[in-house]
Amino acid sequence: MRLVTAIVRSAALDDIRAGLDRLGVLGMTVSEARGYGRQKGRTEVYRGAGYAVDYITKLRVEVLVDETRTEDVIRTVVEAARTGEVGDGKVWVTPVETVVRVRTGERDSEAI
């Protein structure tokens, strides 16, 4: 199994979900994340005082997949999240040793 983790723009979520649905990949975990990469932060001004907002809000999307589907998932996420501008995000894949479905105790591929 693999864990595909994607850091993407908030606006990309609906397209990613629709793409994965079409692939038949069910289930994802979404959380808000803050960080920085090549995209510059922005400045906000309150009563004339400037504040550099260096950590930009993104979404972290995590999907557990069987290794045979990894490339399909990566391609789907990347296509859905790409605008071509700096700040589209990143996708990485990590190996997963074991997966257990809590309700049934099923393991690994059956649990995904």
Added chain:
Amino acid sequence: MDSGDAAWVLTSAALVMLMTPGLAFFYGGMVRAKSVLNMIMMSLGSMAVVGVLWVLYGYSIAFGQDVGGGLLGDPTEFLGLRGLIDGSAMSGSIPTIVFVAFQAMFAIITVALISGAIADRARFGPWLVFAGLWATLVYFPAAHWVFSFDDEETGYVGGWIANSLEAIDFAGGTAVHINAGAAALALALVLGRRRNWPQDPGRPHNLPFVVLGAALLWFGWFGFNAGSALAADATAGLVMVNTLVATGAAILGWLLVERIRDGHATTLGAASGIVAGLVAITPAGASVSPVGAVALGVLAGAVCALAIGLKYRLGYDDSLDVVGVHLVGGMIGTVMIGLLASEEAGGVAGLFYGGGLDLLWRQTVGALAVLAFSFVVSLLLALAIKATIGFRAKPEDEDLGVDRTEHAESAYALAGPATASRTESPGAAPSGSTDGPVIAERSSR
């Protein structure tokens, strides 16, 4: 008695009361999430302490028979409001007890205004002590100077600014705003800068709260200003119109400065412009025409927007710009009466309406007198509190947030899993402990 007048002043009293919780939201939204409750509590504390002192002896100091020189009313004359509760005492066309209620709210909001200067770092107990002492030694006398008018019929003698200097301050540009602003400067100097200021000036945590507070302030301010007519008449109507347009004009003035200087018109700027305009029209509401009020509002909005930058140049941490908005706005409103007063509106002409320099001089003396008195006494009071019980939170408490260390609360527990369970002994943990003293964090497994 005129029941129409009494009804309007009673209504206005309730409107002015709402300004202080409104201020709590206005200030609370501007501080960090970790000290919003403390900010709110400083306003609530002012309502508690000053309201009680007002009926005990505050009203008497402000509106008792003058004890000499127009400086102070007799504190014992109306001690505990004696002589005022059987309904026979009248103030003009309204029962005096109605006037007592209306003026009580002014004392409360004036003290609460000061708290914006010491956000994020003051201890609550010493603030309550300061609130009570400041009301007693500074506000009640200043209210006597400004709001207490002689009455030849009854032989009543009032305060020196109202009767000897004859400066115009309709609803409290001097006694409320210059007074609170000067005290705020003194407190900011005595307590010192917040940690990491000015590198981190503290980004406002909830701008909708700020706007909610500004809206409540504006609403209540119609009672503050138009209620100060002490009658349901045309003067109250003019003041209400002026309180509307001066404030709108001040928003425009503030936003124009922001657009040119910073590039964008901001929500915080609009909310701040509201307060700047309200402050400036407070003394002038019954003396200027609505067109004069627009001019005054634009000026106040623009100048206050520039004045709030002073603290960075001069190095004092007036956290929420009480000096830049209330002291500066109050000075503008009070002094500009000397230029903009129109005979048609208030019966007295300023310089621009052919009245010469006389009024301008009186206005300036009145404004500077309250400024100097308030600053000096506030400075001494704050230094005395600092030297005895201490005023400021410990550095580590300031880092954790004064909500947690002063009140053992956090403002926001919105989403997320339960992280707190009930404890049987709320007071058991040592105060000032760096861990949450009251709430036992449930350990994650």
